[in-house]
Amino acid sequence: DTGVSQNPRHKITKRGQNVTFRCDPISEHNRLYWYRQTLGQGPEFLTYFQNEAQLEKSRLLSDRFSAERPKGSFSTLEIQRTEQGDSAMYLCASSEQGSRETQYFGPGTRLLVL
Amino acid sequence: AQKVTQAQTEISVVEKEDVTLDCVYETRDTTYYLFWYKQPPSGELVFLIRRNSFDEQNEISGRYSWNFQKSTSSFNFTITASQVVDSAVYFCALSEWTGGGNKLTFGTGTQLKVEL
Numbered sequence: 001d002t003g004v005s006q007n008p009r010h011k012i013t014k015r016g017q018n019v020t021f022r023c024d025p026i027s028e029h030n031r032l033y034w035y036r037q038t039l040g041q042g043p044e045f046l047t048y049f050q051n052e053a054q055l056e057k058s059r060l061l062s063d064r065f066s067a068e069r070p071k072g073s074f075s076t077l078e079i080q081r082t083e084q085g086d087s088a089m090y091l092c093a094s095s096e097q098g099s100r101e102t103q104y105f106g107p108g109t110r111l112l113v114l
Numbered sequence: 115a116q117k118v119t120q121a122q123t124e125i126s127v128v129e130k131e132d133v134t135l136d137c138v139y140e141t142r143d144t145t146y147y148l149f150w151y152k153q154p155p156s157g158e159l160v161f162l163i164r165r166n167s168f169d170e171q172n173e174i175s176g177r178y179s180w181n182f183q184k185s186t187s188s189f190n191f192t193i194t195a196s197q198v199v200d201s202a203v204y205f206c207a208l209s210e211w212t213g214g215g216n217k218l219t220f221g222t223g224t225q226l227k228v229e230l
Contacts, residue, residue: 031215033215033217033218035218040222040223041222041223042118042205042207042220042221042222042223043159043205043218043220044220045217045218045219048215048217050215055215056215056217089157091159093159095215095216101216102149102161102164103161103216103218104161105151105158105159105160105161106158107156107157107158108157108158110157
């Protein structure tokens with residue numbers, strides 16, 4: 001059984017460019033979460049999906065951010081017109097459906113905006 | 115709003131010492147879950163334990179043990195006979211049910227350094 005995978009693991013981009021990250025959850029998990037982690041801080045919730053439906057978005061998710069999970073399997077997180085403040089680790093987690101299920105995290109995508 | 119406080123930013127111990135990582139939380143929920151995750155230098159968050167608010171029994175798993183005290187809103191984590199491989203950042207987290215999924219609220223983490 002493979003865990004959560006994320007690609008790419010590292011991304012360096014110039015300010016103003018668009019970037020897209022991919023997350024492949026554990027195969028039987030129907031919930032998928034995105035978090036952002038900045039240096040010295042704990043992860044902060046961004047958004048989550050149950051199957052293909054995006055059920056909640058954090059205020060941290062500005063209009064430049066969009067997430068999709070088109071077939072209820074993998075998910076993508078796109079950041080348009082990147083800013084230096086977007087530099088962070090973007091973490092994806094998945095879980096089974098349940099009232100208080102455990103979230104299992106991927107290795108993250110580390111973004112650096114120059 | 116939910117909040118998790120990990121007051122210890124960094125702890126350094128010598129191998130084989132015992133070490134306790136503190137976690138204090140705030141929530142208005144009557145039913146909630148608490149978690150501990152380990153983040154080694156590679157960056158991946160590794161799940162360690164989940165506890166629900168109705169179960170205050172302490173739990174032991176090998177060298178790891180957890181002390182959950184609802185009266186003081188604390189969920190502390192002890193590593194017995196620490197090893198160099200235990201060096202990592204440890205996060206305590208609290209789940210919030212949002213009607214379709216769980217948001218985790220994390221503390222700021224405790225960096226544990228275990229030296230020879």
